[in-house]
Amino acid sequence: MAQHKTLCTARPALVKQIVCAEEGNVTVIQGRVMPSPRENRVVQTGGSTCACPLCQLHLDIKHTDVLILSQFLRSDGCLLPRRVSGVCRLQQRRVQQLVAMAQKAGLMPNLAPSSSKRDPRRRFGYKKFNKYYDESTIRDVQPFSSAMSAR
Amino acid sequence: MSSMQRAKQWATFARIWHIYDAKWQNPFDSSKTIAKYLKGQHKPIYHPLSDCGDHVVVINCRDIALPGPEWYQRVFFHHTGYPKGGATWTLAWELHEKNPTKIMERAVHRAVGGTLLRKGLMARLHLFPDEHVSEDLLRHVTSQIPQLRVQPRRLDSYSEEEVRDFPKVFDYPADHVIR
Numbered sequence: 001m002a003q004h005k006t007l008c009t010a011r012p013a014l015v016k017q018i019v020c021a022e023e024g025n026v027t028v029i030q031g032r033v034m035p036s037p038r039e040n041r042v043v044q045t046g047g048s049t050c051a052c053p054l055c056q057l058h059l060d061i062k063h064t065d066v067l068i069l070s071q072f073l074r075s076d077g078c079l080l081p082r083r084v085s086g087v088c089r090l091q092q093r094r095v096q097q098l099v100a101m102a103q104k105a106g107l108m109p110n111l112a113p114s115s116s117k118r119d120p121r122r123r124f125g126y127k128k129f130n131k132y133y134d135e136s137t138i139r140d141v142q143p144f145s146s147a148m149s150a151r
Numbered sequence: 152m153s154s155m156q157r158a159k160q161w162a163t164f165a166r167i168w169h170i171y172d173a174k175w176q177n178p179f180d181s182s183k184t185i186a187k188y189l190k191g192q193h194k195p196i197y198h199p200l201s202d203c204g205d206h207v208v209v210i211n212c213r214d215i216a217l218p219g220p221e222w223y224q225r226v227f228f229h230h231t232g233y234p235k236g237g238a239t240w241t242l243a244w245e246l247h248e249k250n251p252t253k254i255m256e257r258a259v260h261r262a263v264g265g266t267l268l269r270k271g272l273m274a275r276l277h278l279f280p281d282e283h284v285s286e287d288l289l290r291h292v293t294s295q296i297p298q299l300r301v302q303p304r305r306l307d308s309y310s311e312e313e314v315r316d317f318p319k320v321f322d323y324p325a326d327h328v329i330r
Contacts, residue, residue, distance in 0.1 A: 014325065014326070015323050015325075015326070015327050015328070015329055016326060016327070016328045016329070017328070017329045018328060018330075036322055036323050037315065037329075038319040038321075038322045038323065039322070041315075041316065041317070041318055041319045042318070042319045042320075042321065042322045043318045043319065043320060053320045053321045054320065057320065064301070064303035064304070066303075066304065066305070066306045066309075067306075067309065067313075067314065067317045068317075068320065070306055070314070071319055071320055071321070072320075074330050075330060076330070083324075084323065084324060084327060085320075085321050086321050086324075087321075105303070106305070107303055107304075107305050107306060108305070108306045109305065109306070109307060110306055110307045111306065125223075125244055126222035126223045126242075126243075126244035129215075129216075129217070129222055129244060129247060130175055130214055130215065130216035130217075131216060131217060131218070131219060131222065132175070132177075132216045132217075132218055132219075132300065132303070133218065133219055134218060134219070
């Protein structure tokens with residue numbers, strides 16, 4: 001199968017979704033180009049010296065803030081890399097640990113690989129019971145309410 | 152005594168039934184509050200020998216939450232009294248599987264103190280693994296003890312519109328493949 005490469009100078013700011021469909025004997029793999037689902041929902045923080053979106057927002061994110069943490073995940077529960085999310089190294093480590101806490105507490109069962117047990121009650125042993133975590137045990141970056149304001 | 156004074160007398164000295172929802176609460180932190188109500192230390196007329204304690208009904212004991220690794224680190228000791236192998240150390244999750252109210256019971260048993268009054272205080276504690284409480288006990292309940300920890304919400308409890316309309320921290324870069 002010959003690989004065709006198209007050259008174009010202008011790159012449209014669109015995202016892609018790969019859809020795989022089987023119609024009888026034929027497998028159709030389609031790359032759908034579409035506008036980003038987050039187009040009009042991004043928080044605007046103007047006049048900030050820091051390029052990292054989390055440092056600009058200055059929030060104390062807890063492991064129970066599932067609506068914020070799920071933005072950093074793929075549909076199978078994997079973290080998005082820094083070059084996609086645009087956060088700084090320290091915030092990426094903090095988000096990594098918060099996401100691990102939320103996943104262990106069973107708060108994001110729908111963002112998980114297809115082979116995992118989505119409902120915490122179906123897990124084995126101690127994993128079926130409720131757990132909560134203390135965010136102050138994350139040593140790399142302190143929450144913004146205390147240490148960062150002192151800098 | 153006038154009827155107003157009689158009503159005040161009853162309101163001061165009556166034994167009240169409180170209800171506490173243990174869902175997503177730490178049993179050891181909640182037991183301190185529950186012990187306070189069992190002894191009657193929340194009342195201005197408190198004295199340890201006055202028998203001024205209240206009843207506490209604890210529901211959803213099955214849904215208590217322990218911090219991090221405590222489910223497999225915390226151990227409950229039991230000795231049968233017989234020699235040679237009478238001592239057993241049971242992990243918290245194993246005990247919770249066998250009897251979902253036992254951890255809460257042990258926590259309150261410790262919080263209430265080692266006095267001779269403990270048996271009477273524990274008799275006024277009513278533990279239930281879920282929300283099913285018999286009507287005989289529920290008809291006495293007139294007060295609720297507030298929860299200590301905020302209950303977290305799971306991601307699938309939010310509707311799709313709520314997740315989609317929530318403000319986003321960053322937008323995907325150009326030509327990013329959504330998986």
